[in-house]
Amino acid sequence: MLTVRHLNFNYPSSRPVLKSINLDFRPGNIYGLFGKNGEGKSTLMKIMTGLLFPKTGDCTLDQVSAKKRSVLGLQHIFLVPEDFELPSLSIATFEKTQSPFYPEFSKEQFYTLIEEFKLYPTEVISKLSFGQKKKVLIAFGIATNTKVLLMDEPTNGLDIPSKSQFRKVMASTVDETKCVVISTHQVRDLHSLINHVVILDNARVVFDYALGIVSERLWFGKPSNSDEPSILYSESSFGGKAILPRMGNNETEVDLELLFNGVLSEPHKINTILKNTHDETGV
Amino acid sequence: MDFDNSKPIYLQIVDFFYENILVKRWQEEERIPSVREVAMMVEVNPNTAIRAFNHLQDLEVIYNKRGIGYFVSSNGYTKVLEIKRKEFMEQLLPEVVKKMSLLGITFDELKNAYNQQENEKK
Known part of the structure; x- marks a missing residue:
């Protein structure tokens, strides 16, 4: 659906931000896009939506190149950026002026979400708090029903009950026809929603696997002494959490924070295990 | 949850x-x-x-x-009862038995504690 091929990017007179990136985003999934600060997550999202142009390579949505900024492509993709400015219009006017760009926009869904987020259509957006503005944009993004929905740090600025509400809303909106990409540092907020992890480091994709494969092949938890030789990564040597090859052990939930740290420090070891078993199953 | x-x-x-x-x-x-x-x-x-x-x-x-x-x-209901009973016997109970022997708790002590709890319920 959304394809990134041989993508390179750097801002004028700075080091490369993205180097030969290849990614495939498929419908029916919620992707988690992780990386340390300044590793190009937001830049990648901006390129996908045609807000920035790649130096080389391309990003296409159902064969339509993002660089072209054509109506055909843009009507099927929506980005909820981390930072944004919204006009000083009422929520209702904002909806009226923006929604015609999205053929699948659902007015009903938008106002249901606005109500769920405890906002009123008559409120003027510029007078809302940051978190409330974000909710307007999240509600709008979901209601566009675009094939691809990109969200950059969506839970930043949301209060505690709203984070739970956000998860509920996301759980109910994803279906087989849509693809959601969420970039975040708030792993704890979203770990139950994400089913595929992409990690960027040093301007490259260092990890790209479905969590189903990760939990099938890796084991997360506190290892016993006899496990020590096979430990792939551990947080601290004494009784800390570790990543091991799963072998015959019970399936454990993927600890995303541990996985992230593990991939950054031992990318080769972890990828080798996932890749090898990948070939065996013929996937 | x-x-x-x-x-x-x-x-x-x-x-x-x-x-x-x-x-x-x-x-x-x-x-x-x-x-x-x-x-x-x-x-x-x-x-x-x-x-x-x-x-x-x-x-x-x-x-x-x-x-x-x-x-x-x-x-x-019967299916779930079977599954959960099996889980109790095979997973939970061995843990309890292990802890009991570690702490030196006898079966009689356990029985008394069990009876006491049951009585309090009534």
Whole structure:
């Protein structure tokens, strides 16, 4: 659906931000896009939506190149950026002026979400708090029903009950026809929603696997002494959490924070295990 | 739902189903919430919810009526009781026995404590 091929990017007179990136985003999934600060997550999202142009390579949505900024492509993709400015219009006017760009926009869904987020259509957006503005944009993004929905740090600025509400809303909106990409540092907020992890480091994709494969092949938890030789990564040597090859052990939930740290420090070891078993199953 | 970090989320959803069936909140031959509703309820990816539904369907605890939804099997309660009793005997009890011997708690002490608790309930 959304394809990134041989993508390179750097801002004028700075080091490369993205180097030969290849990614495939498929419908029916919620992707988690992780990386340390300044590793190009937001830049990648901006390129996908045609807000920035790649130096080389391309990003296409159902064969339509993002660089072209054509109506055909843009009507099927929506980005909820981390930072944004919204006009000083009422929520209702904002909806009226923006929604015609999205053929699948659902007015009903938008106002249901606005109500769920405890906002009123008559409120003027510029007078809302940051978190409330974000909710307007999240509600709008979901209601566009675009094939691809990109969200950059969506839970930043949301209060505690709203984070739970956000998860509920996301759980109910994803279906087989849509693809959601969420970039975040708030792993704890979203770990139950994400089913595929992409990690960027040093301007490259260092990890790209479905969590189903990760939990099938890796084991997360506190290892016993006899496990020590096979430990792939551990947080601290004494009784800390570790990543091991799963072998015959019970399936454990993927600890995303541990996985992230593990991939950054031992990318080769972890990828080798996932890749090898990948070939065996013929996937 | 608060998730235990070690157990796969889909199995924790399965436990949530077991609980509802055991306390008879969900009766046999009764329709249960849809995949989407469960995903929303516990705030998880619908794919994870589907995995829980498939697991329970394989165990014949629930079944799918095409186009209508999922139902608790006619012997769903008995099935769950069997599964949970087996789990207690094979997983929970050995842990308890291990702890008892570690702490030097005798069977008689356990029996007394058990009787006392039962009496307090009445």
